Amino acid sequence: MAGRKIGRGVIAFLKYFSLVFFSFVAVLPIVSCVITAFKTDEEYGSTNVMTLPKSWFNFDNFVQAFQKANMGKAFVNSFIILVCVLAISTLIGTQLAYVLNRFKFRGNELIKNLFLFATLLPGVAMQVSVFGIMTNLHLIDSLIGYIILMCGTDVISIYIYIQFFENIDKSLDESAIVDGAGYFTIFYKILLPLLKPAIVTSCILKGVGTYNEYYNANLYLQDKKLYPTVATSLYTFVGPLGSQYNLICAGVIISLIPALIVFITCQKQIYSGLTSGSVKG
Amino acid sequence: MGNSVSDSAGFKAWFGSRKVQRIIVMVTFMIIPLILLFLFTYLPFGEMISFSFYKMKYIGKKTFVGLKNYASVFKREDCFGALKLSLYYMLGSLVQLTIALYLATILSFKVKGGNIFKGFMFFPFLINGIAVGFIFKFFYTRGYVFDTVLQWCGFNLENLPYWLKDQAINNYSLVGTSVWRYFGQNMVLFIGAIMSVDSSLYEAAMIDGANKFQQFIYIIVPNIKKIILLNVILSITGSLSAFEPPYVITSGANGTGTYFVIMHEIAHTQQKVGLASAMAVVLLAIILFATLVQKIVFRGIYGQEED
Numbered sequence: 001m002a003g004r005k006i007g008r009g010v011i012a013f014l015k016y017f018s019l020v021f022f023s024f025v026a027v028l029p030i031v032s033c034v035i036t037a038f039k040t041d042e043e044y045g046s047t048n049v050m051t052l053p054k055s056w057f058n059f060d061n062f063v064q065a066f067q068k069a070n071m072g073k074a075f076v077n078s079f080i081i082l083v084c085v086l087a088i089s090t091l092i093g094t095q096l097a098y099v100l101n102r103f104k105f106r107g108n109e110l111i112k113n114l115f116l117f118a119t120l121l122p123g124v125a126m127q128v129s130v131f132g133i134m135t136n137l138h139l140i141d142s143l144i145g146y147i148i149l150m151c152g153t154d155v156i157s158i159y160i161y162i163q164f165f166e167n168i169d170k171s172l173d174e175s176a177i178v179d180g181a182g183y184f185t186i187f188y189k190i191l192l193p194l195l196k197p198a199i200v201t202s203c204i205l206k207g208v209g210t211y212n213e214y215y216n217a218n219l220y221l222q223d224k225k226l227y228p229t230v231a232t233s234l235y236t237f238v239g240p241l242g243s244q245y246n247l248i249c250a251g252v253i254i255s256l257i258p259a260l261i262v263f264i265t266c267q268k269q270i271y272s273g274l275t276s277g278s279v280k281g
Numbered sequence: 282m283g284n285s286v287s288d289s290a291g292f293k294a295w296f297g298s299r300k301v302q303r304i305i306v307m308v309t310f311m312i313i314p315l316i317l318l319f320l321f322t323y324l325p326f327g328e329m330i331s332f333s334f335y336k337m338k339y340i341g342k343k344t345f346v347g348l349k350n351y352a353s354v355f356k357r358e359d360c361f362g363a364l365k366l367s368l369y370y371m372l373g374s375l376v377q378l379t380i381a382l383y384l385a386t387i388l389s390f391k392v393k394g395g396n397i398f399k400g401f402m403f404f405p406f407l408i409n410g411i412a413v414g415f416i417f418k419f420f421y422t423r424g425y426v427f428d429t430v431l432q433w434c435g436f437n438l439e440n441l442p443y444w445l446k447d448q449a450i451n452n453y454s455l456v457g458t459s460v461w462r463y464f465g466q467n468m469v470l471f472i473g474a475i476m477s478v479d480s481s482l483y484e485a486a487m488i489d490g491a492n493k494f495q496q497f498i499y500i501i502v503p504n505i506k507k508i509i510l511l512n513v514i515l516s517i518t519g520s521l522s523a524f525e526p527p528y529v530i531t532s533g534a535n536g537t538g539t540y541f542v543i544m545h546e547i548a549h550t551q552q553k554v555g556l557a558s559a560m561a562v563v564l565l566a567i568i569l570f571a572t573l574v575q576k577i578v579f580r581g582i583y584g585q586e587e588d
Contacts, residue, residue, distance in 0.1 A: 002360055011493065015387050015392065016392075017384070017386060018384065018387060018396045019384070019388075022380065022402055022583070023401040023402055024463065025461065026401050026402045026404065027401050027418065028430070029416045029419075029461070030404075030416065030425065032419070032425075032426040036419070037585075038553075039496065048429055050428060050429045052427065065341075092313050092315070095311075095314075096310060096311055096314045098310060099307050099310045099311055103303065103306075103307055104402060105307065111311070111315070114318065114323075121322065121326060121565065121574055123543075124524050124544075124545070125522070125561040125564055125565055126322070126326065126329065127545070127548070127559065128544070128548045128554060128557045128558050129324075129325035129326075129329040129332060131548070131549070132326060132554070133321075133328070135339060151317060152318070152321035152567075153321050154324075163505070174445075177571065178428070179300075182302055183303065184306065185308040187310075189308075208407055210324075212407070212409035212410065213409075214411050215528075224530050233411075234409075234411045234412060234415065245419050249415075251415075252412045252416060255409060258427075259409075260404070260407075262402070262407075267400065271403075271469050272473075272475070274466065274469055
């Protein structure tokens with residue numbers, strides 16, 4: 001019995017040791033950035049990176065980074081992009097899922113498969129020719145173009161919506177049809193409100209993804225003065241400012257505050273959204 | 282439906298308008314997503330394949346070269362050699378999956394502060410790629426964060442390599458950032474899978490006196506092996522298309538350019554659109570092949586058990 005007790009103690013120790021160790025690994029790079037962001041130039045030059053700053057109220061770096069990287073404009077742009085992308089992709093995603101789930105017609109399976117196959121093609125591979133198409137459509141250096149691209153490359157959320165429609169009883173639509181309601185009424189007045197949890201979940205995930213997206217933003221919003229997003233505004237720090245890490249870290253921290261707020265307030269939805277998105281594989 | 286139609290003319294009119302309405306709804310609801318799907322997936326897919334047979338830039342004239350671009354993909358050291366780098370990323374993702382599974386198992390049972398640990402480990406997934414790039418450029422700089430922590434552990438700075446410059450080690454450093462970013466997300470997926478295992482199984486096992494390790498081997502693993510296998514295969518295809526860490530941290534310098542980084546360079550800097558397209562087609566073929574193998578393996582293992 002005594003041996004067993006010791007065994008349990010060892011296991012409990014290992015358990016918490018592992019958790020603490022990996023949490024430390026996850027947090028260390030971020031914490032070191034926070035520490036550095038509060039240091040003055042002189043402090044940054046003379047102390048070790050892990051030495052705590054003299055004052056935790058030195059926000060000079062944050063102010064400077066915000067101005068130098070034009071982050072005010074970047075936040076406005078990112079906000080506009082976010083609202084448009086979420087609104088448009090939610091609307092077209094739920095509408096498409098409604099038709100594919102509720103209407104039987106020739107070509108239904110084919111359309112589903114076309115979307116499924118699209119998930120297999122890695123976005124970066126297609127960029128070579130997408131770039132040509134965007135050029136021909138004059139959609140480079142245009143917020144609208146970027147928004148359209150971001151809506152057009154979203155496929156996964158359609159699956160979340162289709163899954164959700166499967167769980168909504170069809171008799172609901174049918175009785176509404178008997179009552180003489182049109183399809184638009186049924187969709188907007190009856191089904192869309194029921195979809196709210198799925199919409200919230202996929203909007204949070206999609207929202208974080210859109211906010212963080214930088215590859216396309218960098219490629220298609222080339223005029224960094226007019227069209228910085230929060231992610232691309234950090235590019236300002238590549239080049240001459242490249243070793244002023246107290247400034248860079250401040251910029252990095254500013255850029256991840258919105259994600260942190262969303263994470264703290266919507267943890268449950270983020271976890272469940274990830275899990276439900278992956279189950280279908 | 283048509284059989285039950287009554288002879289009443291009013292009903293027929295109603296049915297007719299229903300049919301029209303149905304078509305209107307279908308068209309209005311599907312037209313935009315289908316146009317977008319065509320414009321940003323299938324049109325570029327087709328163009329990419331046709332571009333791959335030409336020597337061309339984005340603007341200017343095209344010259345048909347047949348399979349020459351494909352030959353170059355396999356001959357040029359920078360193209361095909363870069364595929365070898367994906368082995369580092371495959372190794373990394375195996376490490377990542379192991380860590381994630383281990384931590385998910387711990388967190389699936391009662392743990393004090395479990396949610397906080399989970400939150401800490403998951404948060405890196407929500408940081409944008411550029412920020413991750415800066416964080417790790419800073420982290421790996423000579424004498425900075427990583428070196429400082431290693432010195433706390435008793436290492437001597439003089440014996441430590443340059444994490445991003447030393448070609449013997451820099452790919453491991455980059456893979457490390459990718460593991461850092463994604464292990465928490467993998468862990469959350471695994472926790473979701475473990476939670477969906479019937480909890481009465483654990484209770485029965487406890488009564489039978491099975492310890493935690495036995496529970497892991499005999500209850501958890503068999504019940505979630507499907508999602509484990511799926512993630513292993515996803516990580517293989519993901520490794521082939523590894524892109525972000527070298528793109529944002531080293532820009533592919535010092536032998537860290539993965540296949541996609543080189544492709545991006547060839548397409549957008551050197552403007553060799555035909556060659557870049559051929560590279561994309563080759564990689565897509567490999568990924569589609571891997572996916573096909575995955576489907577067959579799944580059918581082989583699960584075909585009889587399920588349904």
